[in-house]
Amino acid sequence: MNRPTLQPVILNGAHGEGGGALLRTALIMSALMEQPVRIHSIRGAMRKPGLNAEDLGLLLALRNACLAEVEGDEIGSHDLTFIPKRQGRSFDLEVDLSKMDGGKVPGATCVIAEALVPLMARAGALSRLTIFGETHSNNTLSFDTFENSTCVGHAAQGIGIFPALVTTGFGFGSRGKTVIEYEPSEVIPFDWIERGEMKECGITITATDAPQPIVAEVERIATAQMTNLGWEPEVHVQEVRGREPGLSLTFWAKCATGMGSASGCMNRGGKPQAYVDAIWGEFLDWWSSDTAVDPFLADQLLVPAVLADGKTHFSTQRITRRLVTMAWIIKQFIPIQVTIKGREGTKGSVTIQR
Numbered sequence: 001m002n003r004p005t006l007q008p009v010i011l012n013g014a015h016g017e018g019g020g021a022l023l024r025t026a027l028i029m030s031a032l033m034e035q036p037v038r039i040h041s042i043r044g045a046m047r048k049p050g051l052n053a054e055d056l057g058l059l060l061a062l063r064n065a066c067l068a069e070v071e072g073d074e075i076g077s078h079d080l081t082f083i084p085k086r087q088g089r090s091f092d093l094e095v096d097l098s099k100m101d102g103g104k105v106p107g108a109t110c111v112i113a114e115a116l117v118p119l120m121a122r123a124g125a126l127s128r129l130t131i132f133g134e135t136h137s138n139n140t141l142s143f144d145t146f147e148n149s150t151c152v153g154h155a156a157q158g159i160g161i162f163p164a165l166v167t168t169g170f171g172f173g174s175r176g177k178t179v180i181e182y183e184p185s186e187v188i189p190f191d192w193i194e195r196g197e198m199k200e201c202g203i204t205i206t207a208t209d210a211p212q213p214i215v216a217e218v219e220r221i222a223t224a225q226m227t228n229l230g231w232e233p234e235v236h237v238q239e240v241r242g243r244e245p246g247l248s249l250t251f252w253a254k255c256a257t258g259m260g261s262a263s264g265c266m267n268r269g270g271k272p273q274a275y276v277d278a279i280w281g282e283f284l285d286w287w288s289s290d291t292a293v294d295p296f297l298a299d300q301l302l303v304p305a306v307l308a309d310g311k312t313h314f315s316t317q318r319i320t321r322r323l324v325t326m327a328w329i330i331k332q333f334i335p336i337q338v339t340i341k342g343r344e345g346t347k348g349s350v351t352i353q354r
Helices: 020-033 053-066 109-115 117-121 143-156 212-227 272-287 295-305 321-333
Strands: 009-012 037-040 069-071 080-083 092-096 127-133 161-167 176-182 198-208 234-239 246-255 258-265 311-316 337-341 348-353
Touching (some): 009 321, 020 037, 020 053, 020 080, 020 117, 053 092, 053 117, 109 117, 109 127, 117 176, 143 161, 143 198, 143 246, 143 295, 198 212, 212 234, 212 246, 246 272, 258 272, 258 295, 295 311, 295 348, 321 337
Parallel strands (some): 198 234
Antiparallel strands (some): 037 080, 069 080, 127 176, 246 258, 337 348
16 A cells, blocks of 8 residues: 655745755755655755756656656756655666756766765665766865765764765866765764864875876975974875866864865966965864864764764854755754754854754
């Protein structure tokens, strides 16, 4: 006997942050709770509203995991209905974002990989996602941050994720290849208010057809920034094949109960000193705040924490509108305590209690 279809949660996609994080959180919560959702005014607070290729890539994965019925899944659509038909299950899936928008703006591979984390943790078997699109870009989640910070943060939640960078995709319109494996996992709570002693720190530089003198200079300057503070960083410089030239730098640090990172891609014609200084400054903003996680990792830890049996508590450098919006979306699907202390734009703490 088929169970009756629940009435959908109806959401305004222009609420709060009004962008991609709202949409992704709503879709993942819908899949986790097996609760239909209807979203209107998608990305309504953004300069370019409507569904994009990144969104369609996530929907493709969710269709496979949940046998979902979807209405409105077209590029530029402002309204979407998503109806999951089963609990999320494991898959071995390939998603090519460049085929979803004529190759104009494929979107970030790791944004989709990250959104799927809580669902795949509960899938009951190993899942594999092969995805083509951007792997390194400014103002989005790049592979090196995902590997060195995001996945490590999820490991502290009990979630096993194993990413591999096959080819790079630098910036809009690129087509790199990333493979991510997700282990079935039991999500556990954690308490990260004080980040404690630094355990490891490092520098990751990923280059594709970048001039070797530039790569060497970026490595030298970045290493000096950390060693000048008395730190002993792990330095990893990797040359990876790709269609477009590019250079990415990531600073990261892992502490007893916390971690953070900062990364960015070098613009064509950029100066190594100014480039490294900008990323180092962002990293130091987090480090000097004495909080457990940077504001981007705070977003990434939030939804999986909903699945933990107990209280998760962490401090973050900056309360963002994105974080507040995600917390609001979660509470539209499940009666749970998500408490954010601190004003938007200032440091604060997050508590998730089932």
